[in-house]
Amino acid sequence: MFEIVWLVYIVVCGIVFGIVYRQDRREGWTRFALAASLPVVGFLLPLFRSGGGGQRKSRPVESGIFDHFSIRDVEHTHQYDSPDAAKEMNVVPLEEALLVNDFSTRRRVMIDLLKQDSLDYLEVLRLAVSNEDTETSHYAVSAITGIKRKLTLALQQLSVQYEENKDDPYLLRSYADVLKNYMRSGFLDERTLAKHRYTYSAVLGRLLELEPESAEAYAEKIGTDLxxxxxxxxxxxxxxxLRHCPHDENAYLSLMNVYFTVQSIEKLKDTLDLLKQSPIRLSNEALTTVRFWSEGT
Known part of the structure; x- marks a missing residue:
């Protein structure tokens, strides 16, 4: 009896995913493998992830504070252009695929990653390095090695260009983006990481001199300095x-964070009062912060 139910379930899964993902067979096979490995739960979870409509929905990619820059193969070009959104991969299924009891699915996912700009999937690759399937782990190590090589080369080239020209905002943004990705890569010891943080802060500082209303750069520099x-x-x-972006709630929150870090509570409350008096329509995060400190906690 159980075998019959199981067979019917597998057939239904195959039919449903075959219809829903007929335009993307790779996606269909990946989700079918999940459904087969995790009965019922595996069938429903991917549908909820995709909004139930069969359209792939990419998670926002964290590629640095300047999302319109992407590291390309620097052996052939010095340009840092925006990635093609149509080629971006869905990170959630990648993470799930590493948990599927199907080594062929895991290996196929890693091979697909090697064909992409793997920088956007460092967290997934780190997870894959310790995978029990040695071939999957080998693919992940290969991808990470490639990322390190590209980042190192890009960093060397941009550092030279930066020293020669510190008045080009485009170059400064590119250099800042590469530095941030290099620091988050996990390749550095604490001493080298601190060195790059100082460089990152200096690059952002120069960028703010040229573009004093760059909110993202302010936030990154403040966090790095802290x-x-x-x-x-x-x-x-x-x-x-705060002076250059008085209508940005993050300007107030950043200054409050600095005062909290240095335990200057009176200045923190003064900044809080300024935020309350501003005409800014606050987000839920800002409202929560205002209520917290207004209660005198």
């Missing part, structure tokens, strides 16, 4: 953020 323990620099940057 990590380095450069509290005076972080405070000066946060004050500049």
């Amino acid at each position: 990590e380095l323990g450069e509290y005076a620099s972080a405070e000066a940057c946060a004050e500049g953020f």
Whole structure:
């Protein structure tokens, strides 16, 4: 009896995924493997992930604070253009595929990743390195090695260009983006990481001199300075953020974060009062912060 039910379930899964993902067979096979490995739950989970309509829905890619820059193969070009959204992969199924008891699915996912700009999937690759399937782990290590090589080469080229020309915002943004990705790659020891953080902060500082209304750059520089323990620099940057972007709630929240870090509670409350008096329509995050500190906690 159980065998019959199981067979019917498999057939239904095959029919449903065959119809829903007829335009994307690779996606269909991946989701079918999930459904077959995780009865019922595996069948429903991918449908909920995709909104139930069969259209692939990509998660926003975290490729740095300047999303319109992407590292290309720097052996052949110095351009850093935006990625083709149509070629971006769905990270959620990738993560799920690594848990499927089907080594062929895992290996196929890793091979597909090797064909993509794997920089956007570092977290998935790190997870795959420790996979029990040695071939999947080997593919992940190969992809990470390739990422390290590209980042190192891009960093070397951009550092030279930066020293020669510190007045090009495009170059500064590209260099900042590469530095951030290199720091988050996990390839660095603490001493080297700190060195690159100082460089990153300096590049962002120069960018803010040229473009003093770049909110993303302010936020990144403030966070980096706090990590380095450069509290005076972080405070000066946060004050500049508020001065140049008085209608951005993040300017107030960043300055409050600096004052909280250095335990200057009175200045924090003064900034909170400024935020309350501003005409800004606050987000849920900002409202939660305002309510928290308004209660005198």
